[in-house]
Amino acid sequence: MDAAIELVDVVKRFGPKTAVDRLSLRIPRGSCYGLIGPNGAGKTTTFSLMCGFLAPTSGRISVLGVSPSASGALKGRVGVLPQDALLPPWERVGRLLTDWAALSYLHAPEQEARTALQRVGLAEAWDVKCNALSHGMTRRVAIAQAIMGAPPVILLDEPTGGLDPRVAAEARTLIRSLKGEHTLVISSHNLQELEELCDAAAILDRGVLVRAGTMSELTGQGEEFTLQLVPTAPIPEDALRAVPGCAAVSRAPDGKVQVRLQGGPGASPPEQVITACLRAVIDAGGQVSEVHRGRKLEQRVLELT
Amino acid sequence: MFSFAKDAALLGTVEARRTLRSARVVVLLVLFVMFSGLVAALTSLAVQGVSRAVDEQIAQARPDASASERAELKAQFEQQAREGRSEFLKLWFSDDAALLEAVKEVPVALLVLFKLSLVFLPLYVALLGFDSVSTELGSRSVRYLAIRTPRAAILVGKFLGLSVVLLALVSGTQGLAVAWAALSDKDFHAASAFVSWARFSVSSFTYALAWLALTTLCSSLFRVSMVGLVVNGMAMFGLWLADAVGSGISRAEPGGALGLLAPLRYLSPTHYAGDLLHPALSRFGLSALACAAFAAAFLSLGAASLRTRDI
Numbered sequence: 342m343d344a345a346i347e348l349v350d351v352v353k354r355f356g357p358k359t360a361v362d363r364l365s366l367r368i369p370r371g372s373c374y375g376l377i378g379p380n381g382a383g384k385t386t387t388f389s390l391m392c393g394f395l396a397p398t399s400g401r402i403s404v405l406g407v408s409p410s411a412s413g414a415l416k417g418r419v420g421v422l423p424q425d426a427l428l429p430p431w432e433r434v435g436r437l438l439t440d441w442a443a444l445s446y447l448h449a450p451e452q453e454a455r456t457a458l459q460r461v462g463l464a465e466a467w468d469v470k471c472n473a474l475s476h477g478m479t480r481r482v483a484i485a486q487a488i489m490g491a492p493p494v495i496l497l498d499e500p501t502g503g504l505d506p507r508v509a510a511e512a513r514t515l516i517r518s519l520k521g522e523h524t525l526v527i528s529s530h531n532l533q534e535l536e537e538l539c540d541a542a543a544i545l546d547r548g549v550l551v552r553a554g555t556m557s558e559l560t561g562q563g564e565e566f567t568l569q570l571v572p573t574a575p576i577p578e579d580a581l582r583a584v585p586g587c588a589a590v591s592r593a594p595d596g597k598v599q600v601r602l603q604g605g606p607g608a609s610p611p612e613q614v615i616t617a618c619l620r621a622v623i624d625a626g627g628q629v630s631e632v633h634r635g636r637k638l639e640q641r642v643l644e645l646t
Numbered sequence: 647m648f649s650f651a652k653d654a655a656l657l658g659t660v661e662a663r664r665t666l667r668s669a670r671v672v673v674l675l676v677l678f679v680m681f682s683g684l685v686a687a688l689t690s691l692a693v694q695g696v697s698r699a700v701d702e703q704i705a706q707a708r709p710d711a712s713a714s715e716r717a718e719l720k721a722q723f724e725q726q727a728r729e730g731r732s733e734f735l736k737l738w739f740s741d742d743a744a745l746l747e748a749v750k751e752v753p754v755a756l757l758v759l760f761k762l763s764l765v766f767l768p769l770y771v772a773l774l775g776f777d778s779v780s781t782e783l784g785s786r787s788v789r790y791l792a793i794r795t796p797r798a799a800i801l802v803g804k805f806l807g808l809s810v811v812l813l814a815l816v817s818g819t820q821g822l823a824v825a826w827a828a829l830s831d832k833d834f835h836a837a838s839a840f841v842s843w844a845r846f847s848v849s850s851f852t853y854a855l856a857w858l859a860l861t862t863l864c865s866s867l868f869r870v871s872m873v874g875l876v877v878n879g880m881a882m883f884g885l886w887l888a889d890a891v892g893s894g895i896s897r898a899e900p901g902g903a904l905g906l907l908a909p910l911r912y913l914s915p916t917h918y919a920g921d922l923l924h925p926a927l928s929r930f931g932l933s934a935l936a937c938a939a940f941a942a943a944f945l946s947l948g949a950a951s952l953r954t955r956d957i
Contacts, residue, residue: 394789395956412796412953413649421793426786431664440660444653444794486790 344403345370345494345524346391351400353386353548360386362548363400368541370493373520375535375542375556376528377638379646383548384528385424388498391526392421405494417445420487424498424528427479430472434458434482437471438489447490457485462511476503484512494524501534513538536560536638546646562635563611568598569631570622577625584621586614650802653795657803661778662810671811674774678819681766682759686826689755696727740920748925751838756827760846763819764919767850768857768886772878774812775861777871778804779952784869788957797957798949805862805945812854817847849922856915856937857882859944866948889914915940 346368353361361383368374376384389395390402393409407414429437438454447453458464461481466474474482480503487495500516501509516538519525529535535542536556543553557563570576581590581600586609589601600618602611615632622629665671700723704716711719731754735746739757749757779801782788791800821843828839864878865871892911895904911917921933 389956392789392793394792396954412798413653416794419793421789423786423789426789428790429664429782429785429787431667440656441790441794443656444791446649 343370344368345372345405346374346526347401347403348387348390349401351387351390351402352398353383353390353395354398360548361390361397364545364548364550366543366550366553368524368526370524371521372541373516373525373527373539375539376526376545377532377535377542377642378545378551379642380530381547382545382646384545385498386548387545388424388496388526388528392419392423392496394423417447417490418492418494420489420492420495422483422487422495422497422500424502426483428471428474428482430470432471433467434463434469434471434474435467438482438486441486442489445490445492453489454485457489458482460488460515461485462508477505477508480504481508481512484515488515488519491522494526495519496526496528498528500527500529501531502529509534532637532639532642542638544642544645551645556638557635560635560638560641563602564604564635565599565601566611566615566618566632566634567593567636568600568618568622568629569596569633570598571628571630572596574627575625577621577627580621580625581618584614584617585609586611587618650796650799653799654802654806657791657795657800658806658810661804661807663807665774665778665808665811666814670774671815674770674815675819678763678770678815679822681763682819682823682826685759685762686755686823686830689758690830693754696730700724700727740923742920742924744926745920745924749842749923751834752842753827753831753834755830756823756834756842759823760820760850760923763823763850764853767854768860768882769879771812771854771857772861772864772875772882774815775804775808775858776865776875776878778808778862779865779948780868780871780874783866783957784871786957792957797952801862801866801945801948801952804865805859808858808862809855812858813847813851816850816854817843820846820850845923849919852934852937853915853919853922856940856944859941859948860885863944863948863951866952885914886916889916893917 344367346366348364348366351361351364352359364383364387366387376387378384386395390397391404391409393404393411393415396410402409404415405418409415409419435451435454435458438458439451442450442453455464455467458467461484463478463481463485466478466482471479471482480500484497484500487497497516501512504512513534516525516527520538527535527538539556541553541555542559544551544559552559576592576598578590578592578598581587581598586603587600588603591599593599600614602608602614611634615634619629619632700720703723704719732746734754735749735757739749739761740746779788782791782800788800824839824843824846828834828836860881861878864881865874867877868874888910892908892914895902896908896911899905915937918933918936921929922937924930924933
């Protein structure tokens with residue numbers, strides 16, 4: 342698939358500190374891509390490099406075929422939600438968004454600004470000064486400016502950071518609605534959110550790429566699944582082992598049953614194996630309270646970083 | 647190129663709106679009025695003192711003189727006063743005969759005020775715009791702009807916006823000063839006052855543009871506005887010193903051991919301020935061009951710095 346964003350051997354140093362070390366990434370057009378890692382992993386630096394806010398010490402970055410550092414290269418083509426950029430406190434929200442829309446050469450700046458503000462549920466904040474907005478409202482205004490004009494690439498750094506659960510859920514719904522039409526890059530600490538939203542992700546640690554791939558690959562969805570059985574019922578481990586497509590069955594310390602799937606060509610599809618395993622448990626008189634395919638992204642990240 | 651100009655114009659409008667809404671403009675206006683008032687009061691006192699001294703000298707010289715003799719004496723003293731004014735202006739304002747002729751109808755107090763305002767103008771400009779870019783860098787709000795427009799357009803836009811405010815401030819303050827002079831001096835007619843206002847405004851504004859570009863440059867170098875202001879102050883002092891040293895040497899001993907330092911004066915906008923009031927278009931044009939060149943150089947440096955730095 343054609344790449345919307347490509348980083349090749351990118352290094353970014355701040356004095357003696359190497360924040361990003363020989364990072365190569367390819368983000369396909371139309372995908373929703375996550376940047377994952379602990380604090381200091383280089384997520385925000387990578388994000389800022391993609392936006393052209395930082396210049397790489399070495400290596401090559403291309404966003405929609407152009408270098409983001411090139412003068413005015415991303416005008417109207419990329420929407421960005423920076424993590425720590427403040428809104429100008431003296432401006433009114435509507436005026437500010439209209440000016441920014443005009444600066445992006447959007448066709449009807451005021452209309453674009455009103456629509457974007459409406460999409461983040463802040464239509465009533467049009468005449469409010471930026472310094473009178475709460476943290477959550479500020480974040481939503483910042484999201485609004487990023488999606489104005491429906492740019493082909495949207496980069497979001499911690500889009501739900503500091504939002505209350507209801508507003509965060511609304512923001513996730515908004516991001517979900519953008520999927521498919523735009524290339525989305527999301528940098529976040531919220532791994533559950535990324536697992537839910539992203540098609541693929543890169544896991545960074547201390548500036549180095551640890552693993553990159555589709556969400557299915559990262560969480561091992563085609564490799565294993567976990568069954569949570571009701572403890573009072575018997576656990577038919579032998580029956581599970583006999584199911585075609587099962588490579589191994591083991592008990593986790595928390596009592597869950599982990600089933601590893603056979604891989605390679607000719608292997609049974611995971612859905613078929615899971616169904617057969619469930620049937621085996623039920624036939625043996627067991628009761629299933631939960632099925633989870635692959636590992637939790639959080640667990641995977643903790644293993645890798 | 648067109649899109650760059652369009653972006654800079656839009657950003658300039660935003661910057662002008664922001665600055666005009668801020669209390670800073672009012673503070674600067676009040677500062678100028680206070681400064682003008684002080685200068686006006688001091689020069690008025692001096693002029694009144696001279697006038698009183700003339701009357702006393704006439705009274706003491708010929709206590710029994712007839713009215714016609716007194717008038718003659720007064721005319722003599724007034725002639726001396728005019729010569730004194732001319733000497734004072736030669737020493738303090740300019741020794742250029744054409745320039746002095748061009749401002750012969752302008753009250754001394756107004757010329758003193760204009761001259762002093764040029765001295766303090768760089769500081770005035772620095773206070774107006776020291777945080778124009780650094781605030782955006784410090785809060786990182788510049789990122790919202792940089793994704794939409796070339797960074798150089800941000801710098802030029804800020805400069806343009808502040809230029810508009812500066813033009814309003816300069817013409818307004820000069821207007822106040824000229825109006826005061828016209829009201830307090832019956833020989834300073836409305837037509838002369840209007841011409842003086844226009845010339846003072848154009849000269850001050852042209853001169854201020856070079857300093858505004860320096861202020862914008864200093865502001866674009868730092869995230870902390872106060873650091874930018876301090877560096878701006880140091881640069882101002884350095885440029886003033888270059889002119890003072892260069893001019894001093896060129897007057898005192900151009901062929902001496904320090905003669906090599908004389909051309910230093912050409913490296914400072916201060917050197918070109920004097921001719922901005924000159925009636926000869928070529929002299930004015932050359933000085934205006936020099937100020938514009940300084941502005942272009944400072945802005946180019948700022949744009950280069952902003953383009954290459956991390957924001």
